[in-house]
Amino acid sequence: MSRNSVVRKVLDISQVPDFSRYSATRSINELAPYISSTLSAYPTESKYINQYHYYHNDNVLVKKYLQKKPHPMSLKQLAQYYDDSSKLTKMKIISSGKFVKEELCVRIAHKLDLLQNLPFDVVNNFHFNQVYESYYNIFERFRKFPEIKDEKDNLKFCQFLHAILSDFNSLNLPHLIMGALECRILDLYPQDKMDALISDLLRARISRRLIVEEHLSITSNYLSGKKENTLVLGDIFQKCNAKEYLNGAREVCEAYINNMYFAGIKMPELIINGDTELEFYFLPSHLKFLLGEILRNSYEVTVKETIRLGLEKAPPVTVTIISNDQSYLFRISDRGGGVPHSDKQIWSFGKSKELAKQSLDNFHHLPGLQTLSLYDSSNGAHLKSDRYRQTSLDRMSENNLTKGKFKVGQPLMELLKRSPRYKLGIGLALCKVYAEYWNGDLTVHSIQGYGTDTVLKLGNLMRHTDKLQLDRV
Ligand SMILES: Nc1ncnc2c1ncn2[C@@H]1O[C@H](COP(=O)(O)OP(=O)(O)OP(=O)(O)O)[C@@H](O)[C@H]1O
Ligand SMILES: [Mg+2]
Known part of the structure; x- marks a missing residue:
């Protein structure tokens, strides 16, 4: 300098x-x-x-x-x-x-x-x-x-x-x-x-x-x-029943949507398929957070799209659970129209400057x-x-x-x-940090005009328990 x-x-x-x-x-x-x-x-x-x-x-x-x-x-x-x-x-x-x-x-x-x-x-x-x-x-x-x-x-x-x-x-x-x-x-x-x-x-x-x-x-x-x-x-670490946690997240999302619009708004049905009986060891608070944030994005876009297209019934949100002895995978599919093309920065904590301003403003109102x-x-x-x-x-x-x-x-x-009034724009960025910490990852696959698959992968914590790592399992 x-x-x-x-x-x-x-x-x-x-x-x-x-x-x-x-x-x-x-x-x-x-x-x-x-x-x-x-x-x-x-x-x-x-x-x-x-x-x-x-x-x-x-x-x-x-x-x-x-x-x-x-x-x-x-x-x-x-x-x-x-x-x-x-x-x-x-x-x-x-x-x-x-x-x-x-x-x-x-x-x-x-x-x-x-x-x-x-x-x-x-x-x-x-x-x-x-x-x-x-x-x-x-x-x-x-x-x-x-x-x-x-x-x-x-x-x-x-x-x-x-x-x-x-x-x-x-x-x-x-x-x-x-x-x-x-x-x-x-x-x-x-x-x-x-x-x-x-x-x-x-x-x-x-x-x-x-x-x-x-x-x-x-x-x-x-x-x-x-x-x-x-x-x-x-x-x-506790034994978590996947279906129970998903239904818990559904309740949180429904309450959120009701709060955002009005009680009785057309709600998407949550369909759970695949390995529906899955139970696995995980940290309960982290699992709640991850499923809650991801499902909430899907619920939000689905309800918005239902209103926009004037549909009689909201299309369902479908969760497919897949597991093997290495990892557990949750694929959350919605028909909410896909991630808007403009949104290239969904993984960033700052997003665009404009969105950062809005998020900051909401933080101040929390x-x-x-x-x-x-x-x-x-x-x-x-x-x-x-x-x-x-x-x-x-x-x-x-x-x-x-x-x-x-x-x-x-x-x-x-x-x-947080209530829908306080959009922070950090759901996906935070979830990625947590998913990666637990030896997994988070990806979003969007088909413009149709819908989005959000895929959450979590590592099986009973495997590789001897692996030495800093700030990651
Ligand atoms: N299932 C989805 N369908 C369409 N767009 C999505 C979906 N999930 C995420 N997005 C897009 O990614 C953006 C970032 O999502 P993220 O959860 O990080 O923040 P947010 O939902 O905008 O804010 P917050 O989570 O604080 O309410 C969203 O604004 C949205 O544009
Ligand atoms: Mg979100």
Whole structure:
């Protein structure tokens, strides 16, 4: 970068725009509450990004944690923690706790490094900044958590994990996507690189959550007296009945369509054929999300096409289930007219600039999201507040753990439940990340003027469980 352009950059960021041009009557703090913090050298409320950040980061993150590499893991290791037996012993629970603490630190450190290497305009974006701070907060909390030496320490660690899963970190998913949309609109980063970045961060996020959830699951099994992990994998993977999940997704779609139009609108019939009795091990929340999003696209276009053509009856949506011992395939066929020719970017998080603007606008209207920020004290997510730390740690009592139950915040499910008013344009892009994570893929085959086949393939998780991979099974 030439000296001139450096000077220009500095001038750009230090120049305060004339906000009265946008609204003469309402103050800027009312219209955009965080604008003042994005204009100063450091966000005013930030606990991490301040004049000490560079030195702290260099001494701790760069010199200690970036020197270590994350461990690629197999599904079997995830479930059984480095030994062959499925017996749950005290030692195993404790060493799993130790592993999770260290591994999460290292993994999040590398993602912080990735964010730090983005162009300044990108990482300085309000939403990416929220993600950055949240990651730094996770990094510091894991790093400082006392060593786990016995069962009691582990119990405390589990309460801590549960708090981390359910507090403001659950906002990272929407913030990541909103950040990507803003960068798209402002042309801050090439779209293909942005899509790769978001996919990478999302895959890493899935892995971290799995590692944490699995530890919570085996601890809770152990404490409730179940001394054996009877399944090949831990309890977070469950036997899923394909037909049941499809019918569940159908109900969600019908409710969505009724909400979009009116109760009693002509609804397509859902026909399920092929291997209709299929049952397989999978992560229930991910399966619900995948089938829900895909089926919803088909329902939406079918109903629209039915109205457009003035048909008496909506054509059906047909799901064909195919399975072999390698993978499971769901082919969702609709007669909704096919993917519009103009839509070349269905796999991108940013889509076109125009669509990105619409999606971003809808994100801002999602109930509960528009007011939430790491810096808010009103939502209990203030980093500086001890009260916050106390309450989130308390949320999961010892009682809950010993009952063999744990429930964590599920941002994915919240997204799935969004109303038709809030089109985010991210269904397919997100589904692809999840399908690929589970050793599968997602493709769309469209016949213009007729309909679309969306094909979801998921790997059989009982195969290749010894394969070592990072952020993929
Ligand atoms: N079955 C389908 N038939 C026709 N077009 C489809 C189908 N599925 C997806 N598309 C096209 O792909 C685009 C992207 O789909 P995606 O699910 O990612 O976002 P969306 O449906 O527009 O928004 P959201 O999922 O947030 O409601 C859709 O806008 C639509 O144009
Ligand atoms: Mg969709």
